[in-house]
Amino acid sequence: MIYRSGVFSxxxxxxxxxxxxxWTQVHGSLASRMPGLHSYWQNHIIERLYxxxxxxxxxxxxxxxxxxxxxxAMERAEISPEYAACKLDIPKFQGAITILVLEREEIVPPPALSTPQRKHKLVWVSEARADFRGEALRERWMANAATSLEAVPSPTGxxxxxxxxxxxxxxxGVPSGDIPVEAISELWLSDAAALKSFAESAAGCMFIHRDPLLKPIGIYLVEEVSVR
Structure with a gap:
């Protein structure tokens, strides 16, 4: 499974x-019709923490x-009539957009969709701190993932x-972005207040800002909306 991620203004x-x-009522409906799509999540920024x-x-x-x-499968969807309708809609609400293909590593599985913990999450977008990119970065980061996660109090995902x-x-018809993203991190805790508190704590600073391989570009408290 891969994820097509748009990071946009x-x-x-x-x-x-x-x-x-x-985004939710018009574009969400259009994008959810793309062939081969398994799920579609929108991450709405509630607060910019950094x-x-x-x-x-x-x-x-x-x-x-x-x-x-x-x-x-993603490329087949990109030449579909359904995607053509999405592209016509994009200039109506989006500015510049950076498109990324992502592969997920579930260190702690996310909360169930029916739980209140799933509504909000902390998302941070990072670039590589050193010369490692791609699979080399992934392997090195994953080797220390469990140890690093010890800094997070009771993660639910x-x-x-x-x-x-x-x-x-x-x-x-909108500018193509070039944000130098190498990873997008998603963290769930008990609620939005706990997420914000962790991000602003010494432990959160150590976990996010002092990652030896990844350097945050932005940290956001988001509301996660399931469209499909």
Missing amino acids: RKEGLDGETFRQH EREGRSHHAIDGISQLAFDDVA FVQNFVTDRSHPVQA
Whole structure:
């Protein structure tokens, strides 16, 4: 299973609530019809807990996650009429967009969809800190994952998503982004307050900001919306 992830900004001049409504009610319905799609998650930013100063890339206002069997299945969906309808809709609410292909490593399986812990999560987008990229980065990070997770108090879910492909830009009349992402991390705790408290704690700083292989670009408290 792979995940096609869009990391994108809001269309200039569009307020946050209009952006949210269009993404969930209009674009979500269009994207959910893509052939071969197993699931579609939208990550709506509730609060920006950290963003690196002096960034040269576009803003991050939303992160999508669409699951396909593999890259070939994703590419078949990209030439479908359903995807063509999505591309026509993109300029109505999105600004620049960086498209990434991700592979997931479930360190701690996420909470069940029916539980209140699933509604909110902490998401951080990171670039590589050293010269390791791709599979070399993944192997080195996974070798120490269990030990690193000891810093997190009672995680109810933790997933590390590694970038495996960035060669599928959207041709939809919006700028193609180039955020240097190597991993997208997802953490679930008991509730939104616990997530924010951890991110701002000394333990959270050690876990996120002092990762020897990954350097955070942005850290966000998000609401996770299941579209399909």
